[in-house]
Amino acid sequence: MAKRIGAPAATSVSSSSSASGLRQPVRMSDVAQAAGVARVTVSRALNYPETLAPATLAKVLDTIRRLGYVPDLTAGSLASARSRIVGAIVPTLSNSWYADTMEGLAAVLGPSGYHLMLAQSNYHPRAEAGLVDAFLGRRVDAIVLTGVTRDRGVRGKLRKLGLPVIETWDLTDSPIDTVVGFSNTGAGQAVAAYFGSRARLRIGFIGAREERSLKRLAGLNRGLAALGAQPAHAELLHPPSSIALGAQAANSLLRKQPDIQGVFCSNDSLAAGALLECRRRGWDVPGRLAVIGFSDLAMAEASYPPLTTVRVQAREIGRQTAQALLRRFGGEPRARHQRILDVGFEIIERESA
Template identity: 40%
Template structure:
């Protein structure tokens, strides 16, 4: 029969302390012993109250919790992780915290993990592989139970560190036949091909484009330009912009294309934010969209249906990526069978009035 801890020490005597005489420590970190002394119980009882509260008498549990609240004690999770081999920490490494397109994925990824007893530590690479390498090294020293990435490109050193660490890893927002462990996303090169084919179906052959200088946008650019070239179209009006993208880059990008000789057809943009800027610049110049110039974006952000005119764009399920990434990561952590290590969530072109 199980027996609840009532706070008595091993010699049968309650380890009482005069609560009035115990003061909150003024220097140094609060320890488990400080909490035990204030609560009038042994350290084993405090440990059990933290890890298995159902095994501690309610009266004793109340005293321990009051002592924890009074002292501000924070349990040493690293020590617990060493004992259990679980840190209940998941690292999420993303290119930018200022780019809102990633927020929905992270939100749904984090919720599933929180509901499963894990906390998510967020790290930003600023689109730099060297920064990611440094961040991964730091994160691995904290012994996370798993790592989530947006993106599949890593330095050779980073890949080696992750493989040696031998922990579950899920890469997202892209596809590869050779993931580090698991990948949940879609093909950016196929997105580029689909946009080109969409414009060709509309008999639009004069095209300018504005692309962010990040790996995924450049894959879309590659698929787009190669598809046009396959159909005998040489699109020389191409503009690259830095990341993260912003509204002003769309206005400046269209200005550059026009200065280089572009005078109508379609402008393909690597993000909805850039496309929004292009629409604004076109309006300022008196260019009618889509009659004189069609515009496409990427991402189907919340403002896309409400631009003037509404923006044709590429939609993919950011929520689904977050949920599936969390599910497969948890399955790997728990040594459950995984049916798919490469998960393609697909995409679709949402046609609106800008084309």
């Protein structure tokens, strides 16, 4: 027997049960009837709330909550050609700097009625290409990528579609659409100059075999060459990074190159591992070996000794990415300066270097 929803008789709505006994979902027309408004008014309350009078909006939203109505986003996207979903691909969820970027992205998109759909590529270009296709199949309104080195087929496909695409965590002069990040190569050069200013020219590098880490290494070597020094001795690891991997890599590097004066790690987790290895050996930091990390995670300041690191505004990357998307969704013309958004970086000097 149908159960009566608690509402005034003139606007009551019944929820029916199917032959299987499962309760049927509340429809938009049910909300409209219960609220005493037209169906289009309910639609506007969900998609364009600013177009309704406050009293009307409050009445509709209260009815939605009371009835437990869940909007059919698929139907809405077919009607409006908008899914209000942004697809984002990150290499891994185990590194907090990518999580910070996603939080910054969601914090700006959410109040504007957009939802974030997140996927992990595990640093595999082929997996990333498949995820791009999966997002396109779900008719997302935009795609956010990590990094800028892409498969040519993926780049060509996204350019032809004209979908808003934001590449992040790096810079390029020729983005698919828009890029929000910083120069990884420039960061490496800045670290080389920092070491050079302290007369440390025999340098090691610990980092992952992935594009942004390798760009930091390339920048480091470019900076060392400008100082007349030899290229860095590199220990390259398979991502994702960890403190344990950092300690293992530091042990390997220091066995092969015991006379190096400094080591640049492509992230703070690896640098924390390098600090632990120095303590295990009884080496003074920075007297015997200077250590520099990358990202400025919370652990950097709490490390022993406190870690000198390259600070990157991970959350700001997410915020600026979301703001760029909202401008695109709003139809704002894309000026040349808006295609490349540089959030910059800075070296935070602490006791480890």
